[in-house]
Amino acid sequence: NAGVTQTPKFQVLKTGQSMTLQCAQDMNHEYMSWYRQDPGMGLRLIHYSVGAGITDQGEVPNGYNVSRSTTEDFPLRLLSAAPSQTSVYFCASSYSGSSSGANVLTFGAGSRLTVL
């Protein structure tokens, strides 16, 4: 099993450009999420989905869009990149988003984004 696959691993953008971070999982997980990780801060939830066709906002959703048309895929779109969005982004999935014992997250390898 590939687990959670994220692409690209590295990306440099100019302010105002848009891009999509791809995330795919092959574990038939219901729950998928996007986090950003910044130095000195805990992981912060951007958006999440509890199943195909269902998405919701996390702690820091502004400037990002998501969609969940299939169980496997959960892309994150940056609409108009800003330097404040320079970060490492992680996609993570779990079997369920509503049962604490089943909520062990499997993370993708991460995408390091720099916005100039």
Add this chain to the structure above:
Amino acid sequence: GQNIDQPTEMTATEGAIVQINCTYQTSGFNGLFWYQQHAGEAPTFLSYNVLDGLEEKGRFSSFLSRSKGYSYLLLKELQMKDSASYLCAFMDSNYQLIWGAGTKLIIKP
């Protein structure tokens, strides 16, 4: 409100024992997780506690006291490969994870 706190950095010696503490405040609690993250890599799951007490898993153990809002991760027989950041996170009443900033553990020979 909700918050979570853990030390920024700790140093320990190869072969020794180290305890990484985590304290949290929340009105709703659905368990506490520990993850390990090597530099430049993704976090990986270590342990989950939802009831008070100690959970042992090989060289790693995790403890939880819900009344004190306190957990610790105990690493025994430290190896150089244990050099990593250790992330503490609790699950709130909405099943959302609230993450600490992580404790960077440096192992010296």
